[in-house]
Amino acid sequence: MLQVGVNGYGTIGKRVADAVRAQPDMTIAGVTKTSPDFAAEGARTAGYPLYACDEESVDEFHAAGLAVDGTVGDMVDASDVVVDATPGGVGAEYRPLYEARDTPAVFQGAEAPDVAETSFNARANFDDARDADYVRVVSCNTTGLSRLLAPLAETYGIEKVRTTLVRRGGDPTQSDRGPINDILPDPVEVPSHHGPDVQTIFPDLSIDTLGLTVPATLMHLHSVNVTLESTPDSRDVCDLLDAESRLFVVPERSGIGSCGQLREYARDAGRPRGDVWENCVWGESITVEERDFYCFQAIHQEADVVPENVDALRAMFDMADAEESVARTNAALGLERDGDARPDPRVAADD
């Protein structure tokens, strides 16, 4: 049983902790929090060993009536591996602490790629993380693009990718962020950092990305163009994508036309926190014009990297190959086609 510590029990950390605990071959050794807020209470309620980020904050936890089992160093000592889910840039500051304790770690995509030996996406480059000590799970947007591009590249070949990422302004908890009633080129420069980040997974890929930010908190939405090296039929591409376990091809008959409806669908299905772990690709948008593939896909920024963190752990400890790890993760989360309530889009395609 792999003992996993989660440093930073925030938006990603708490979701990864729950996903790890759901697996048959790993468990949570502890989680850290910087302050005794509602998330810290939630960690206690969930039964996770709780650690303060440093000695100074231990008293703060005790004053709030929350017992802690020590500080982050103690948690690392109790762990076989750490999932670092601290804010972007903070993970790199923690790496020396992990190294000093000879403990491998998984970092998140907001860290620079050089924080780790390799960047990781379960569908695209699982084996690159095998036996690595430090692995970076790429960001939500890069994860979403990697899952979509891997089958396209393998089956049809990719000449060039051009994608516009319509980014949510912040998560629902981030009330201090904007924009309100505005649309911002973000960044104004072309390409955005997303293209180079995808190249950490597909080093030889030609990709240009543009980013902009809008007043929404639910999901990102990608407008994707891929110039293929062949000219498949749109229906065949739809079937190809639908066969991917972490791509949900949204069927026309579902009546789902927005991110809000996707999230409601996940809540109706009983998903924890209403999370959408899969890319959501609108079936009607899957179009091939000559060699140009187009689609819209929505990416739940709080959720899609969660199963990837689990798979990264298995790769690092050589606990399974890619196919087996993904199947095990999906089964434990209830992410399989047969294990959840989502309809089969190919039925709609035949209507």
Place this chain on the structure above:
Amino acid sequence: MLQVGVNGYGTIGKRVADAVRAQPDMTIAGVTKTSPDFAAEGARTAGYPLYACDEESVDEFHAAGLAVDGTVGDMVDASDVVVDATPGGVGAEYRPLYEARDTPAVFQGAEAPDVAETSFNARANFDDARDADYVRVVSCNTTGLSRLLAPLAETYGIEKVRTTLVRRGGDPTQSDRGPINDILPDPVEVPSHHGPDVQTIFPDLSIDTLGLTVPATLMHLHSVNVTLESTPDSRDVCDLLDAESRLFVVPERSGIGSCGQLREYARDAGRPRGDVWENCVWGESITVEERDFYCFQAIHQEADVVPENVDALRAMFDMADAEESVARTNAALGLERDGDARPDPRVAADD
């Protein structure tokens, strides 16, 4: 002096009326309203002859204390030409009335292309409207794309255009529209109608467009990719675009990073209603990677077609050639580089 009637004194109609009145060679014969609301009061205050849309509503205007000079038929009789700014689809219903009175008309882009003999953009196909009786000024988004594509096509050649249009949910007055906190593929199908609409101006152009809608009311924002037939330097493309009178290349030193800031800039400059008649192309976004041109441009949906309506009138009555008409319109509106407060982006480019 060309006598111009405006049928539909709404968002576009009132702006076109003011722009026509500002010209030295045309004037307003009258405007129509369906009800005696604040816009009707505004028309009276502006001194425009006011006409009711039909006999039934005349009493409603009188009851509201607003004198009217007759109904829409009377206004058409008093006009050499009508600018139809009624809601999309209504213009086609009015065309028989204009024809019965042997009166030419300009329609707006929400009408189907076959409402008119030709679709129109002053920069791209002015001469197609010369001596035509019925002309359709293309929509705000199609106008914005046409202005950008014309110089690129002429100077570098265009192999293919791929553009994602991030559409505002509604105008500031349209409180009944959405979305709130969401991002919608709109339409879900690819391509959106915008590509075919651009082809009413550039019949041989290869263009795919994708549309989506977000919670914003200020401007549309386009993420543009154009695969050129040559490989110009980004700086040269910036200079080319900046030389266009209805393209505002937003300089980096302006600190303008959002649609809200663009609109504030126009208000600061004293523009009527804070209108932005030009495409706003972010200079920093103008990028050429091999043969792929990229940029972000913002389009003020209430304003950019206004000078185009004025030019369409001149084309139909052979009052000027394209260059002279655009110069005359721009001068009357204060849209020239030297006539307004906007900085020269090339200064910034040399910084």
